[in-house]
Amino acid sequence: MIPITIDGQPVEGKEGENILQVALDAGFDIPHLCYNENVKPYGACRLCLVEVVRRGRSRMTTACTYPVMEGIEVLTQSEKVLRARRMIMELILAMCPGDKLIQDMAKQMGVEQVRFKKDDNKDCILCGLCARVCDEVVGAHAISFAFRGDRREMVPPFLGEAMNCIACGACVVVCPVDVIRMKEEGDERTIIRWKRTLKMKQCKVCGNYFAPWFQLEKFKERAKLPKDFFDVCFTCRG
Amino acid sequence: MTEKLNVFAVRTLTQKEYFAPGHRACQGCAEALAVRLVAKALGRNVIIASATGCMEVVSSPIPFTAWRVPWFHVAFENAAAVASGIESGLKVLMRKGRLPRKKIVTIALAGDGGTADIGLQALSGALERGHDFIYICTDNEAYMNTGIQRSSSTPFGASTTTSPAGKVKMGQITWKKNMPAIAAAHNIPYVATACPSYPIDLVEKVKKAASIEGPAYLHILSVCPTGWRSAPELSIKLGRLAVETGIFPLYEVEHGKYHLSIDFPRLRPIKEYIRLQGRFRHLTEEMIGQIEERVRKEYAELKEKAAKGVAR
Numbered sequence: 001m002i003p004i005t006i007d008g009q010p011v012e013g014k015e016g017e018n019i020l021q022v023a024l025d026a027g028f029d030i031p032h033l034c035y036n037e038n039v040k041p042y043g044a045c046r047l048c049l050v051e052v053v054r055r056g057r058s059r060m061t062t063a064c065t066y067p068v069m070e071g072i073e074v075l076t077q078s079e080k081v082l083r084a085r086r087m088i089m090e091l092i093l094a095m096c097p098g099d100k101l102i103q104d105m106a107k108q109m110g111v112e113q114v115r116f117k118k119d120d121n122k123d124c125i126l127c128g129l130c131a132r133v134c135d136e137v138v139g140a141h142a143i144s145f146a147f148r149g150d151r152r153e154m155v156p157p158f159l160g161e162a163m164n165c166i167a168c169g170a171c172v173v174v175c176p177v178d179v180i181r182m183k184e185e186g187d188e189r190t191i192i193r194w195k196r197t198l199k200m201k202q203c204k205v206c207g208n209y210f211a212p213w214f215q216l217e218k219f220k221e222r223a224k225l226p227k228d229f230f231d232v233c234f235t236c237r238g
Numbered sequence: 239m240t241e242k243l244n245v246f247a248v249r250t251l252t253q254k255e256y257f258a259p260g261h262r263a264c265q266g267c268a269e270a271l272a273v274r275l276v277a278k279a280l281g282r283n284v285i286i287a288s289a290t291g292c293m294e295v296v297s298s299p300i301p302f303t304a305w306r307v308p309w310f311h312v313a314f315e316n317a318a319a320v321a322s323g324i325e326s327g328l329k330v331l332m333r334k335g336r337l338p339r340k341k342i343v344t345i346a347l348a349g350d351g352g353t354a355d356i357g358l359q360a361l362s363g364a365l366e367r368g369h370d371f372i373y374i375c376t377d378n379e380a381y382m383n384t385g386i387q388r389s390s391s392t393p394f395g396a397s398t399t400t401s402p403a404g405k406v407k408m409g410q411i412t413w414k415k416n417m418p419a420i421a422a423a424h425n426i427p428y429v430a431t432a433c434p435s436y437p438i439d440l441v442e443k444v445k446k447a448a449s450i451e452g453p454a455y456l457h458i459l460s461v462c463p464t465g466w467r468s469a470p471e472l473s474i475k476l477g478r479l480a481v482e483t484g485i486f487p488l489y490e491v492e493h494g495k496y497h498l499s500i501d502f503p504r505l506r507p508i509k510e511y512i513r514l515q516g517r518f519r520h521l522t523e524e525m526i527g528q529i530e531e532r533v534r535k536e537y538a539e540l541k542e543k544a545a546k547g548v549a550r
Contacts, residue, residue, distance in 0.1 A: 024281070024282060025254075025282065027282050027283060029283070029338070029340040029341075036250060037252055037253065037254075038249060038250055038251075038252075038253065101449075104449075133246075133250055137246055137249050137250060138246045168245055168246045168247065169246075169247050170246040170247045170249070170250055172247075173247045173250055173438055173442075174250045206482075206506060207503075207504070208482070208502060208503070215245075219245075234478070235475060235478040235479060235482060
């Protein structure tokens with residue numbers, strides 16, 4: 001166990017953990033959008049900024065990418081941190097003005113007006129969580145960042161259809177601003193943002209559509225399952 | 239739209255357990271699973287007031303506890319009253335500056351007995367006063383913890399120890415009380431039904447309930463292998479069947495607007511669900527037909543409400 005102090009309170013963290021994890025476990029409130037404990041921290045949203053004092057020197061850093069070290073002192077609510085966070089919130093709000101979660105967070109932090117150019121056509125905050133989940137949890141590598149600077153975008157390869165996407169919906173669930181939508185109509189499931197439409201498989205017993213063909217083929221290939229393994233749906237099976 | 243996602247989407251949930259393993263729930267208890275998912279969805283900043291019931295008994299045998307979040311055991315009838323007290327207390331402490339201002343979710347957790355029978359008065363009061371809390375009813379359709387006595391949530395025809403099936407009567411003679419409709423009639427912002435067989439759907443509903451200001455009511459069907467006389471390995475399947483046969487449809491009521499979470503092109507025959515459970519063993523074909531008729535009618539009514547968008 002590594003002892004650190006957060007806002008003057010002694011807290012213990014484990015080797016290899018980051019400040020955000022330790023602080024959240026101890027009940028401190030640090031806003032964050034791009035963090036999910038099942039994937040590697042990325043530090044994209046910058047909202048979890050904290051001040052870390054180590055050997056008498058203070059620096060600002062993102063809590064999700066900073067490992068716990070012995071004797072560090074973390075300030076989550078100092079004036080400097082709050083000012084920086086408000087600025088970042090304002091920038092994020094300019095990127096994604098329509099989302100309710102972002103609006104609520106901004107309101108809570110006291111960001112009332114946005115001084116930057118708002119772009120109503122854009123809604124993604126470029127946190128990269130969908131791509132990280134797709135790579136590390138799903139292993140499909142269907143989407144990635146493209147372009148640089150202010151033209152940076154999260155897109156399928158060559159802006160076309162995401163050919164590796166198995167329409168599992170993990171990105172739909174993790175997206176903090178809820179811009180990845182899924183729809184199911186008849187025998188087709190579409191992940192709208194990745195322009196991916198897959199045919200659904202029908203259960204041989206009950207006739208319900210239960211999962212995309214392509215996804216089930218991938219599973220069979222990966223786990224070396226018999227050919228007829230997914231002929232019946234999860235409910236009808238045993 | 240998230241109810242069919244089950245493989246990878248579940249792995250994006252937190253791996254921390256706030257409802258710790260090692261509690262004393264029976265094998266195959268879907269209620270413990272439901273509570274675990276609820277705790278996962280809400281994370282660290284919650285306070286739970288739990289009425290007497292299965293989840294209280296299995297999670298806190300002295301001197302142990304399965305809870306890694308603040309948790310109260312309160313009397314059978316007043317989970318909602320205690321939760322409203324906690325919520326008001328937090329509000330006052332934050333106003334006076336004795337607590338830092340942050341979002342702490344207050345939850346009242348009770349079984350179907352603690353909700354539909356004994357705790358109904360307290361629940362109705364708390365919903366009417368508009369406290370910002372979530373009421374979670376884990377419905378296993380009888381008083382399972384004391385030995386399977388009937389409650390008002392027990393479905394028609396089910397045999398329990400106080401509504402036994404025999405020569406004179408065929409189990410429970412009344413229909414299941416429609417608790418979500420009672421909660422929705424209080425004009426509260428959010429009412430939903432969920433089932434742990436659809437984990438992502440359940441987690442999303444809990445998160446939505448937490449983000450909404452004002453009272454929210456969540457009705458979770460929890461399969462009980464002990465009381466339903468079913469095989470423990472069938473718990474998840476039974477939950478799915480309950481939804482797919484239309485016996486326990488998953489829906490949300492947001493500000494009075496009904497919305498079906500999952501709809502099937504055609505429902506399964508309810509026989510598939512009933513034949514897996516020992517509590518319905520005595521039912522004749524005729525009675526099953528009678529139940530099916532009623533289930534279909536209620537489902538059609540619900541669908542109509544959802545199609546209209548507004549109803550009550």
